[in-house]
Amino acid sequence: MNLEEYKGIYVFIEQREGVIQNVALELLGQARKLADELNDKVYAMLLGHNIADQAQSLIARGADEVIVVDAPELAEYTTEPYTQAICQIIEDRKPESMLIGATTLGRDLGPRVSARVETGLTADCTKIEVGANKELLMTRPAFGGNLMATIVCKNHRPQMGTVRPGVLFAMDADENRTGEVVNYEVKFNTAKFKVKLIETVKEDTDLIDITEARILVSGGRGIGNEEGFKAMDGLAQTLDAEVSASRAMVDAGYIGHERQVGQTGKTVRPDLYFAFGISGAIQHVAGMEESDLIIAVNKDKDAPIFQVADLGIVGDAKQIIKKLTERLEK
């Protein structure tokens, strides 16, 4: 493999029902920064059906070229057609690196592609930097978030990575940016299409996304029970905030998994994060430590959450929620 032949930072643009996902814009923002540092270009790979009209918006978000693969085979995601399309682009274009969102889709697609083209894939990166030899340094949590590891892919291309949603920053849309939109045709080997999608069922009617919230009121074991969560709801309403929780509360069934913060839940970065009765296990902290302001309330003054909190209150979370809500309502 002649590494010199490989150029460009390629970003997989995840869309669902034609809606470009935020994580794709975050990846574009990061790719833009890396490309500027490397004096390289950003290529957005937009796969789907009847999606071409969205290509221009990706240029405003940092792409130099948008590769549109519009095919009925790609209307809804299944592993094989998407893998074939991406692998054909890789063979053709020889990307230096490739970024994919670490969603249920990206974490299905990424490893399949990496195995087909025999290259390295770093999962769930939280940071991507340029190394001394212009290689990418991809940093990710390991051992359940207890340790950070920086991974390199020295002699294989593309250097692939998946990145969790909510971790990187999208750039503001700049309508003055210019770039090219290219239609790309893929030759599919349909004999390998063996998984049939019967239906996609949406379960969350109110589709909340805690990664989008400006303020999060988050609860853990110290909140105790359903009543405690109702009180948190009340506080959240007065602050126009969303409610989230630690894993313990999700496992106990007080709140849905879509509201879980942490290593196995979501990574959040709100302006304000309230941690009520959350001890601050590293698995939880990994998902919220980048919040701008962290206020923690816990009975145990040695709780690890206080190590990441900007303001810590040793006390009864339930009492504080009640009083704080009363004062704010006034």
Add this chain to the structure above:
Amino acid sequence: MKIVVCIKQVPDTTEIKIDPKTGTLIRDGVPSIMNPDDKSGLEMALQLKDEKGAHVTVITMGPPQADLILREAFAMGVDRAIHLTDRKFAGADTLATSHALAGALRKIDFDLLITGRQAIDGDTAQVGPQIAEHLDLPQVSYLEDLKFDGDKTFTMKRHIEEGYQMLEVEAPCVVTVLSSANNPRYMNVGGIVDAYQKEVEVWGFNEIEVDEKNLGLKGSPTSVHKAFARGLKPAGELYEVETDEAVGIIIKKLKEKFILN
């Protein structure tokens, strides 16, 4: 129906702590367990054994002490256990690991290959799909449930962010299972005793079908550049005061940061 389940022995990461002075992992006394997603995958296989009389094989790749989870799998009710171990496999990243496992799986006849979605020590979710690719089989990841029509076709429920997908796929195929799919059974007492009477097949490089250049450190495109404990930012202010005063302090902070007017 023949099922193979890939399982992995992992440190219980919820029990790991960081030494605050040295910033290193404290691994002493941390128990080794069967990876939770894998265990749910195994339970799924055992349910198919209960209902349809499936034959269940487990395979693990790992050092000699990984024998323990194979005994546990025997005690849960599997029919056959294979321990893949060889110095040639050492230092493998996910791709090289998937090549070794695929090499072993080429030697086993199966209709359904089950892995956990991801292991709690690495959280990569890569090895299952990578095995599927090497064996040229279809994959369904993030599996919550599966039904078999008794002939060839599986109906699968796959978890996605906004709900789930229903998929149809024919055997043979590869699935990766979520720990939320089921509650794994306990080992039964008779099973625990028998587990140590049964034979675990130990396989090395010579028993499997794989190109040596794809294995271990040599076969790993990725390497660890450095590892470090996550840096904690300096602790902020901490108050131990009466509720009213505490609420006052919080409100003052919110005003300071322009969250409240």
